[in-house]
Amino acid sequence: MQTIIKYIWFLCISFNITFLFGQDNNSVSNQGTTFTVRGSVVESDTNKPIENVNIEVNGGAYTITDAFGDFRIEARKGDELTIRHKDFETVFYIIQNNERIKVEVEPNLDKKESKYYKYKKRLRSSNIESFKFLIDSAEAYLKKDAKKSIQFAGEALSKSKSVKENSEAYEVLGDIYMHWKQYDLAVSNYRVSIQNLVTSFVRLKLAKAYKQNKNYQESIQTYNSINTESLSNWQLVELYEGLGDVYLLTKTYNLSINSYEKGLKVAQKHIITPKITDLNSKIAQSYNKKGELQKAKVYFNTSMGLANSQNKKRAVEEKVKVADFQNEINNYSDEIELRKQALNTISEIENDSAFDNESALTPQKQNYKIGKAYASQSDYKNAIPYLERSIIEADSKEDLVVQKDATRKLSEIYRNAGQFDKALLAYQDYVDLVDKLYTKKEQEISQAARFSKDIVNKQNRILSLEGDRALSESKYQLSKEQTKRQKLIIYSLIGGLLLLIVTAFLMYKYIKQQRLANNLLALKSLRSQMNPHFIFNALNSVNSFIALNDERTANKYLTDFSLLMRAVLENSEEDFISLEKEVKLLELYTKLEHFRFQDKFDYNITVDENINVQDFVIPPMLLQPYIENAVWHGLRYKKTKGHLEIAIKQTNTDEINIVISDDGIGREKSKALKTEHQQKQNSKGMGNIEKRVSILNEMYKDKVDVFIDNFQDEEDTGTKVIVTLKRD
Known part of the structure; x- marks a missing residue:
């Protein structure tokens, strides 16, 4: 009877809770291992570019150098790059990564029938050519650090001396x-790149960016506007493949299949093996969608x-994709x-290939889908x-999505098999996982918002630098032109200034x-902060102990410091913690400060015996800045040994x-002793505390109150901080 009641309760809940955050069963990475190799071919003595040099990769990619001697070509690690020209010996080079390649050819003064006879190849890694060095640096950090990569691209833009370099800098920004x-920012930068210099390569990237931004019609128009005769074989395949992708997304399956087949025909003709596999797979997907x-x-x-004839990773990707089709x-x-x-x-390949939780090639996803397939056959065993x-597997890799879905499916199987107790336990685990996933998604959204804001600020600074440079060039031109043109430029500058003012006002x-909407984000940020001066000074103390060969003291101090940091991190996501935890944090923090300044002060922490420390909660590390101010700006400068008193009374x-x-x-x-910089830092720190208290009181109805005054009327007036805490 008890089991039947549990089962009925379980069914009722299952009908009233929405199954959140499901998996995308069709998401299989189709990205290859290709990357863009940039390079140039020049004369060694004059650095004069050599155009129309044949550049080829074993596997089908082919291009030639342009009027500037530059080239770019799609390749993979281990491919052989062949550089041919009628006037010099053929160059062969094995590609290891996407660093810039420079081929220098020396003139042959002895042989009239051949203009060049010798070459030198080197990877661009020096600051000889500032612009190219900065562009290479931007590309090197592209996948590692967005902010640093954008910074290098912006600096490259400031060093640019031609529309070609402008175009390349904006293209790299688009890539980032x-x-x-x-x-949306990628689209903007690719368009600016094309405005500086029209190239088919960047147009292909623009069309892809439009597709990713769901501007499907703009993507189709851009693809169709590209002159196919100007493309290399690889680029032509990419054009038809990209066009097919857009048609597939817009559910025009016949056009999608037609585009893929055109790309497949080119890939087969020029033996571009990776693309032959990809396009066969995409045609299959289109036919599947079409029915x-x-x-x-x-x-x-x-x-x-x-x-299967390629590498193991590509083979397993395709097997998973076909398995999804069979499902x-x-x-x-x-x-x-x-x-x-x-x-x-x-x-077999997991150790050599890094699979993140977003990849379809994770053991937890495949085990889940096998179990799901067996369940569809009612083979519960x-x-x-x-x-x-x-x-x-999902728990070990912190993949909450798969863990949640697998737990839910396990609960359903137990229920269908009549094992209601196990079904209920599994369902309770599922509900807990939903809560955890919701919290994680909330944090990811917050982080994404901050990241997006930082990226936009970087882009705005780049645009500002461009505006400043344009303004300087305009001023230079003013000094050389006639009065009539001077007035025209001045009016243009005034108009631009007015536009900037209007834009600034709107911003x-x-x-x-x-600002109001950001309060919650500000609170999360503020409560996770700990005074960086303390961390810096604490580590300096450890360094001093080590320098004095006082290893034991350094170890003891560092152990206590790590305990404090761990406790702070554990409480960083909480708005409030128990007073008991906060008192322990204060004891540990004050102990560390006293350890460093034993000759400056003594301290005492008292808690009223009548207070039940479990009944009161307090924002974590709210009191630490006041104690730090007392030590660093009051007691440290006292001529005699001082005293710090922390009393908690009801x-x-x-x-x-x-x-x-x-x-x-x-x-x-203390204020008189501080430098201007120290005053600003202290003001900012106290301002953060006030803001944090203000936000908390707004959210929790005047829960915390802070009052600061002098402690005594003597020469050393001291400081007294009274924090009033109300119970819920």
Whole structure:
């Protein structure tokens, strides 16, 4: 009877909770390992560019150098780059990465029939050519550090001396924003690049950026506007593939298949093996979406056979994709077999290939989908072990999405199998995972908002630098032109200034409107901060102990310091913690400060015996800055040994006072001793505390009150801080 009641309760809940944050069963990475190699061919003595040099990669990619002697070509690590010209010996080079390649050719003065006879190849890694060095640096940091990469690109733009260099700098900026999924900014920068210098290569990138930003019609128009005769074989395949992708997204499947087939024809003709596999796979997907399953099977079989002849990672990607197809057509037996093969391959390549949780090639996802397929066949005996393995794998890799979905499916299987107690326990685990996932998603959204804001600020600074440079050039031109043209330029500058003023006014209004919405984010940021001066000085103390060969003292100090830092990090996500935890933090912090300044002060911490420290909560590390101010700006400068008193008293049943008092030199003397920089830093720190208290009181109805005054009327007036804390 008790089991039946539990089951009914379980069913009721299951009908009232939405299944949040599901997986995308069709998401399989289709990215290859290709990258863009940039380079140039020049005369060694004059640095004069050599155009129309044949550049080829074994595998089908081909291009020539332009009028500036520059080239770019798609390649992979280990490919052989061949550089041919009728006037010099053929150069062969094995590609290791995407660093810039420079080929220097020396003139042959002895042989009239051949203009050049010798070459030198080197990777660009010096600051000889500032612009190219900065561009290379931007590309080197592109996937590692967005801010640093944008900074290098902006500096390169400031060093630019031609429209070609301008175009290249804006193209790299577009590449950065594309990688970090800021597609609207990528579109803007690619368009500026094309405005400086029209190239088919950047147009292809612009079309792809439009697609990622869901401007599908603009993407199609851009693809169709590209002159196919100006493209290399690889670029032509990319054009047809990209066009097919857009048509697939807009559900015009016939046009999608037609575009993919055109790309496949070019890839087969020029033996571009990776693209042959990819396009067969995409044609299969298009036929599948169109509902022509037999044709989809044929192309999937072809793509899987081709993938098996490539590397193991590409082969397993295709197996997973075909397994997804088998799932869609309810062919669970073949799906299970393919996924088991994929699991074996993944275990072989997992150490050499880094798979993040977003990848479809993770053991937890494949185990989950095998278990799900068995469940679709009502084979619960085989389904349960795979789902349990999926949950364990997902938990070890902190993949909450898969862990949640696998737990949910396990609960459903137990319920269908009549094991209601296990079903209920699994469902309770599922609900807990939903809560954890919701919290994680909330944090990710917050982080993404901050990241996006930083990126936009970087872009605005670059635009500002460009505006400043344009203004300087305009002023230079004013000194050489006639009066009539001078007036025209002045009017243009005035108009631009007015536009900037209007823009600044609109931005000010927008920022003002967003300020309230940012309070929550500000609170999260403020509560996670700890005074950086303390951390810096603490580590300096450790360094001093080590320098004096006092290893034992250094170890003891560093151990206590690490305990404090760990406690701060553990409480960083909480608005409030118990008074008991805060008192322990204060004891540890004050102990560390006293350890460093034993000759400057003694201290005492007292807690009223009548206070139940579990009944009161307090914002974490709210009191630490006041204690730090007492030590660093009061007691440290006192001529005699001072005293720090921290007393926690109960004023009534629902309110306590926390009094932090010191007999140091006082606020006025401390202010007089500070440098201008120190005053600003202290003002900013106290301002952060006031803002934090203000936000908390607004959110929690005047829970915290802070009062600061002199402690005594003697020469060293000291400081007294009274923090009033109210119980809920």
